Amino acid sequence: MKMASSITIPRRLPLLLVADNVLLPGSSMRIPVRSMKNMNMVKSRLLGRNTLSSTVIGVIPKQESTEDDDGEISGLHSIGTAAVVVQITGTNWPRPAYTLLVTGLCRFKVDKLLQESPYPVATVTQLDKLGTDDKGNVSGDEELITLAEHFREQASKLVEMLDVSIPVVAKLKRMLESLPSQHLPDVCAAIVKASYTEKLQVLDAIDLTDRFNKALPLLVRQIEGLKLLQKARKDGKVEIITRKESNKSINMRQLFQKLNTPTQDEDGEENEDVEESQDMEQKIKECKMSDIAYKAAMKELKRLKKMPQHMPEHAMIRNYLELMTELPWSKCTKDALDIIQARKDMDVDHYGLDKLKKRVLEYLAVRQLKNSLKGPILCFVGAPGVGKTSLGKSISSTLGREFHRIALGGVSDQSDIRGHRRTYIGSMPGRIIQGLKTVGVNNPVFLFDEIDKLSRGPHGDPAAALLEVLDPEQNHSFVDHYLNVPFDLSQVLFIATANNMSTIPPALLDRMEVIQIPGYTEEEKIHIAVRHLIPKQLQEHGLTEEKLQIPADTVKIIVSNYTREAGVRKLERRLAAICRAVAVRVAEGISKTKHEKLESLEENRKEMLNNNSLSEIDSNTASALAHPPEMPIVIDDAALEDILGPPVYDIETKDRLQQPGVAIGLAWTAMGGEIMFVEASRVENTEREGKLTLTGQLGDVMKESANLALNWVRANSKKLHLKLDGDIFNCTDIHIHFPAGAVGKDGPSAGVTITTVLVSLFSGKCVRNDTAMTGEITLRGLVLPVGGIKEKVLAAHRAGINRIILPKRNEKDLHEIPDNIRRDISFIFASQLGDVLNAAFNDGFPALNVPVITDSKL
Secondary structure, eight states, X not given: OOOOTTOOOOSEEEEEEEESOOOOXXXXXXXXXOSHHHHXXXXXXISSXXXXXXXXXXEEEESSSOTXXXXXXXXXXXXXEEEEEEEEEEEOSSXXXXXXXXXXXXXXXXXXXXXXXXXXXXXXXXXXXXXXXXXXXXXXXXXHHHHHHHHHHHHHHHHHTSOTTSHHHHHHHHHHHHXXXXXXXXXXXXXXXXXXXXXXXXXXXXSHXXXXXXXXXXXXHHHHHHHHHHXXXXXXXXXXXOOOOTTSOOOHHHHXXXXXXXXXXXXXXXXXXXXXXXXXXXXXXXXXXXXXXXXXXXXXXXXXXXXXXXXXXXXXXXXHHHHHHHSOSSOOOOOOOOHHHHHHHHHHXXXXXXXXXXXXXXXXXXXXXXXXXXXXXXXXXXXXXXXXXXXXXXXXXXXXXXXXXXXXXXXXXXXXXXXOOTTSTTOOOOHHHHHHHHHOSSXXXXXXXXXGGXXXXXXXXXXXXXXXXXXXXXGGGEEOTXXXXXXXXXXXXXXXXXXXXXXXXXXXXXXXXXXXXXXXXHHHHHHHIIIIIHHHHHHHTTOOTTTEEOOHHHHHHIIIIIOOOSSSHHHXXXXXXXXXXHHHHHHHHHHHHHHHHHXXXXXXXXXXXXXXXXXXXXXHHHXXXXXXXXXXXXXXXXXXXXXXXSOSOOOOHHHHTSSSSEEEEEEEETTEEEEEEEEEEEEEOSSSOOOEEEESXXXXXXXXXXXXXXXXXXXXXXXXXXXXXXXXXXXXEEEEEOSOTTXXXXXXXXXXXXXXXXXXXXXXXXXXXXXXXXXXXXXXXXXXXXXXXXXXXXXXXXXXXXXXEEEGGGGXXXXXXXXXXXXXXXXXXXXXXXXXXXXXXXXXXXXXXXXXXXXXXX
């Protein structure tokens, strides 16, 4: 590329002030715009105009670092460089910020400063010619020609010492071959490492000979530095890493600065790195990890040895190896296989729960016969407060294993289970691997709490990630995304807890052994309160049995009148309220006794002079303070009502069943069993056809059961001897209501209850007030079995009901009910709706006992 020799710069130039840097002709530089004067020049001159002459500016160095000073201009150098603005980059938000890419053209001298605000403008005199005729500049002086040739030889020597495979070096070599001699000093001084003062001297050298003499020492110094670096490289003292990236340009000045940096003695740091690598290698060998994990760890260790510490990946690899060495690949605890002692320990911790204790003892028995037994996958399903989480802790202590709890409620990211891949910043292993690192053994007891509360989110389904974890055939090679090597989970005893199985995915539920934990009976709650809850609350409130006594009869009143739940959490809160009230009473009594005794002691001290008598008084006072005369406080019915208030729950079945159209149904909920009053009413309507209204936030299945019941009553109205004028629907609105409308209800088990309510409504008979019922019905009047029998029976027993109508095919479920409850309740088993109605009403319906032959296969 050639430029015409007649090109001249404008006489008036806007000045761009640059601190601590020098732009030489023929070189390019990026200049950030920071000061207000430079910003005004960019906006007004460069961005406000689009002519070629407007892109020519004067870049002038300041002798001091006062670029950000927007006051009076001072410290301007007399000689600057005329430059063309090649590129402007930056943004106007949140505040203006620009960077200019400029290329130097020639030197100029500042003649006069015309203006200082809003940006400086000066008249200048061009000092260099922009011609390309090399011979015209140096042909008149033999000394200058010799100096120029020597300078070009040194420049070529410098380029030959560099790696020509780097694109920018190859470009520099081609440029030096065709570059005019008068531009050599400026270009070479710009790319070698030089100080601000040295570059300023080259800029001030207007005479070409003087310019060669100023730039040549800088070039020779750079060559000598490269020679020393190459020698050190041959001796193995330093390693040069070059980037061979053809798509990225490299700043030559930065490259020379790196090459010219003197080597430092880093033997101490190197020795420290070697010791760290040796320690890590020793830890990897001592872990006794699997072959696949060992190979992966050694591969990462080799990468770590070759990687400088300042690289971000160095810390990532070190953290990965530290995790690998901290995992319990071969560490395990020895199980306590004494079955008799295990039975005693579980009986001490929990009352009842025979089915669950039996399953744990079976596992211990098999472990005695076979050591390589895989850990079972258990799932405890029950209402809140029945002790599912505490059971997991009790099992771990019984087996002598470590315990770790993982709360899954609200988890919606599969990375919580499988971990993140190490390609992401801030990646970490999943909660299973973290739990194994915490407990330090490979056979702990893991409790997945609230597994039914998992939810699917935008980052995957955690329930799907648990399929591999909770499968005994797959978890022996569980792969966490962070580890990326298999880890054996087959020896881990996994226990999951849930309140409702319906929200657990079927594939996940199929992998677990479900153990139902039903609600406690009244007798069981009394035993739990006396053996566990009362001693616990006394200890937490600083009380003893000498200060507070809660008899079993009082506990029974609390259970029946102040709590109605499947678990014992509300019972524990009621006992805590009693302890707090007694603690206030005890504290007030101690304070009162203390003041009285201190006053009496002060009077006796004045009267008595005998030290023995005084000691006797002190001992009596201490005894009175420790045991006030009104202790212990015994909680009876009156004290219970003073502390807890009037009873919360009353037996109201007799009052609510004194009119037709009301019956008691039994329902299962996640909180345990509940009794449910079903009410029906009819309204005569002569203006339009009657309709059926259902209220109580019912589901589709329950609505269908109501339609089934109504159609069955319509079809059998003659056998029931119902006094109806024509069809039931003619001019009659029927309304069926399920109380507690804020709670959603669904399921087929209310079919027999709805049928009984409708028959009671239209016959005018009242349902027996001591009877509750449950069961699904068909259109032909058959009664089908339902689930949750034990929870429903316990709910009826809590409500004081002593007769329950159950489907005939649910008779097998009574073995789960305690004997004392079976003695208190009379069970009637029905296979058809006729059996239900005859048992629900005192007089019954004899006509329904006639067998009806149907074609149904049910």
